Amino acid sequence: MFRLDYPPLANWAGFSAALLYVVTLLPTILRVVFPSTKTTGIPKKLLIQRRLLGIIAFLLSVIHGYWMVSKRELDFLDLQTYWIYCQGIFTFLIFALLAITSNDWSVKKLKKNWKKLHKLTYLAMFLLLWHVIDKMWGHWTWVTPPSLFITGIITTLFVIRVIRENYVLDKSKAQSSQSKAPEATASKKD
Numbered sequence: 001m002f003r004l005d006y007p008p009l010a011n012w013a014g015f016s017a018a019l020l021y022v023v024t025l026l027p028t029i030l031r032v033v034f035p036s037t038k039t040t041g042i043p044k045k046l047l048i049q050r051r052l053l054g055i056i057a058f059l060l061s062v063i064h065g066y067w068m069v070s071k072r073e074l075d076f077l078d079l080q081t082y083w084i085y086c087q088g089i090f091t092f093l094i095f096a097l098l099a100i101t102s103n104d105w106s107v108k109k110l111k112k113n114w115k116k117l118h119k120l121t122y123l124a125m126f127l128l129l130w131h132v133i134d135k136m137w138g139h140w141t142w143v144t145p146p147s148l149f150i151t152g153i154i155t156t157l158f159v160i161r162v163i164r165e166n167y168v169l170d171k172s173k174a175q176s177s178q179s180k181a182p183e184a185t186a187s188k189k190d
Contacts, residue, residue: 007141010067015143017060018128021095022154024054025125029154032161051102058099065092087131094124122158129155 007015027043027050037043065088068074074081082089098121100106107114129151136144 004144005139005141007143008067008071010064010071011141011143013060013067014064015147017057017064018132018147018151020053020057020060021124021128022150024050024057025121025154025158029157029161032164033157054102055099058095061092061095087127087134091124091127091131094120094127098124125151125155125158 023046027046030037030046031043074085076082098118101110101114101117110117129148132144132147132151136147
């Protein structure tokens with residue numbers, strides 16, 4: 001019989017961190033995947049608080065990590081620990097970089113590189129989904145299904161976003177090359 005256990009506080013912290021993280025990803029994804037949301041103003045409202053929510057998500061992930069390390073008494077001198085928890089560690093490192101650089105000073109100092117650095121958030125999204133699946137499979141708690149749902153949905157929506165953006169790019173390139181082609185043949189005739 002399938003049974004859901006009551007999650008420890010560490011899992012609640014992890015779930016809360018994942019939820020806030022997903023909210024930080026929503027503005028851009030909603031704008032591209034569901035263009036009608038632009039008129040509602042929801043993406044704009046989420047954008048206003050994006051940095052704050054991201055930093056809170058990072059702090060919750062610190063709490064989650066600390067409680068899990070304490071509970072499991074992990075040995076960081078053992079290389080196998082890094083192998084077992086690689087997706088959590090890499091996700092945490094990306095979140096740390098993003099949190100440290102989520103300020104106006106970093107935007108000014110890093111310029112174009114700031115945007116490139118913050119694109120790591122999409123790698124973190126895939127790592128987070130892998131982390132939830134890997135660590136919760138076989139011992140589900142009440143937060144496992146919603147965690148899988150929100151990380152799975154946001155990852156799926158991101159893939160749809162990438163496909164749409166590439167389709168629009170390809171379409172605009174094709175249109176611009178078609179509009180240039182008649183001009184080129186017209187100039188050859190002259």
